Amino acid sequence: MTAFFALTTSLLWGLADFGGGLLTRRTPALTVVVVSQAVAAAVLGALVVGTGGWGEAGPRLWFAVAAGLVGPVALLSFYKALALGPMGVVSPIATLSVAVPVGVGLFLGERPGLLQAAGIAVAVTGVVLAGGPQLRGAAVQRRTVLLTLVAALGFGTVFALITEASTSVTGLFLALFVQRLTNVAVGGVALAASVRRGGAAVPEDGFPWASMPALAFVGLADVAANGTYAVAAQHGPVTVAAVLASLYPVVTALAARGFLSERLRAVQAAGAGLALVGTLLLATG
Helix, strand or coil: HHHHHHHHHHHHHHHHHHHHHCCCCCCCHHHHHHHHHHHHHHHHHHHHHCCCCCHHCCHHHHHHHHHHHHHHHHHHHHHHHHCCCCCCHHHHHHHHHHHHHHHHHCCCCCCHHHHHHHHHHHHHHCCCCCCCCCCCCCCCCHHHHHHHHHHHHHHHHHHHHHCCCCCCHHHHHHHHHHHHHHHHHHHHHHHHHHHHHHHHHCCCCCHHHHHHHHHHHHHHHHHHHHHHHHHHHHHHCCCHHHHHCHHHHHHHHHHHHHHCCCCHHHHHHHHHHHHHHHHHHHCCC
């Protein structure tokens, strides 16, 4: 169950990142974040009302609020880093986010077996290579590296926080709803501040209404990924769930290959293969 839900998380996050990356080519990143998360919040609100999730309210929701505060900061740091530096450098560094939940799992006493430990090492190496690291000719500003590390720390922290935000399915709906409301509030304040400083909230030709289905998909895929990761981490070792969930860069690279006909570099193809081997080791260990 842990492997299934964690791999589903990778699939959803990978597709959400791919969709979000395409949308930010035409629409400001803050607008993409706010609108997509608002759609997800609306759907989650309906689920909470329909399932009676309000009855699950309790102190654990503060973990969801914290995840909602950290998430937009991490995402915007990541987008900014991509704008400043080469993706082939930024993407592999961002995968260091897996260190946070894995560290939490080890701190709480989880000890992976020999096969699982090997699987973790192989899978993480594969994910880094799948990002297409540029080993030569990639001058990177310190600010780019710093922003990427902030993003990685933020993503990993959201991983850890969301698993603590609920203990039941209805409670998970409520926790994700609270997280999304916080995301929208933080993103909305940042967007308003950006506009006040002269930044654009929409493209020059107006709000891209034709992109609403894509924006909705990005928001719903992201929230669904948070949910499947929480289930994976609650039903098995966090160390295994976190590593399998971190395979999303492989999905993004394959989506770019399939939909945009982008050719995978040899190092990316090798990384995807290693990630698959690591997944098999984790699943059988």
